[in-house]
Amino acid sequence: MTQPRKSRASVRDAYKTSHSANTGDRIPHSDKVDRDDPARASILITLRRWELAGITIDDRAVEIATQECRWRMEQAMLEEPVAEGDVPRWRRRGREADIGRQSWVYYVRCGHLVKIGTTIDLASRFSAIRPNEVLALEPGGLILESERHREFARLRASGEYFHPGPALQGFIHALREDNGPPNIRASVVPDGQDWFPADTPAPAET
Incomplete structure (x- = not known):
């Protein structure tokens, strides 16, 4: 059957x-x-x-x-060579609203680690990761983020998370001096710690 x-x-x-x-x-x-x-x-x-x-x-x-x-x-x-004003091929499939928006490399504290990432939407990104403290920002995108990951590779804990060694602390402190504190409070979850008070000198690199 x-x-x-x-x-x-x-x-x-x-x-x-x-x-x-x-x-x-x-x-x-x-x-x-x-x-x-x-x-x-x-x-x-x-x-x-x-x-x-x-x-x-x-x-x-x-x-x-x-x-x-x-x-x-x-x-x-x-x-890929890109003429002035043109959009590179790797970005043409992205949302049109993203083209021309400022891209940032951010340094945030999540617990006892520092996350180094990049985004074109700080508010949305911080809402997703809920950092304990926004430490510093610098203009840049994927290439700069990868450079920073390589620069602090010996401090890497996992993925985009790094141990706060003196070299990384000093670098973030320098960014804060050059660009000022980020002063971002939305989506931040304070835990009573402040790694980079304004009156603290940059740690000496070892």
């Missing part, structure tokens, strides 16, 4: 949600990648390919995928 044909939904899980911890989201692991990361789409595609290949997508995998995809984007930015 011929068995009734199963529906496609019962035969194959189109989005492989049975293999992803990110249930309820059509894009697997989208909650693990910053929404304003310029390389977000490439990072998510990379993570999906790795998952299908049987690789466990943990924090370390996300960190590696992020570094690789950002590096590729940096190379595209450096290699």
Whole structure:
């Protein structure tokens, strides 16, 4: 006797949600990648390919995928000639509202660590990460952020989080002297600490 044909939904899980911890989201692991990361789409595609290949997508995998995809984007930015006033290819797929907006590299304290990141929307970013203190800002984007990550690589705790060694403290203190304190209070969760009071000299680098 011929068995009734199963529906496609019962035969194959189109989005492989049975293999992803990110249930309820059509894009697997989208909650693990910053929404304003310029390389977000490439990072998510990379993570999906790795998952299908049987690789466990943990924090370390996300960190590696992020570094690789950002590096590729940096190379595209450096290699592609762009005429004055033109929009580079790697940005044409972004939202039109983002074009021409100021990009910032930010330094925020989250607990006992310093997060170094980049964003074009400070209010939205800080609302997402809820830092304990906004330490400093400097104009710049993905390339500058990567330079800072390399500069303080020996202090890296994980991903974009760094231990507050004297070199990093001194650098942030110098930014505050040059640019002034950020004076951003929205979305900040105070914990009673102040790493960089105005009357404290910059730590000596060892």
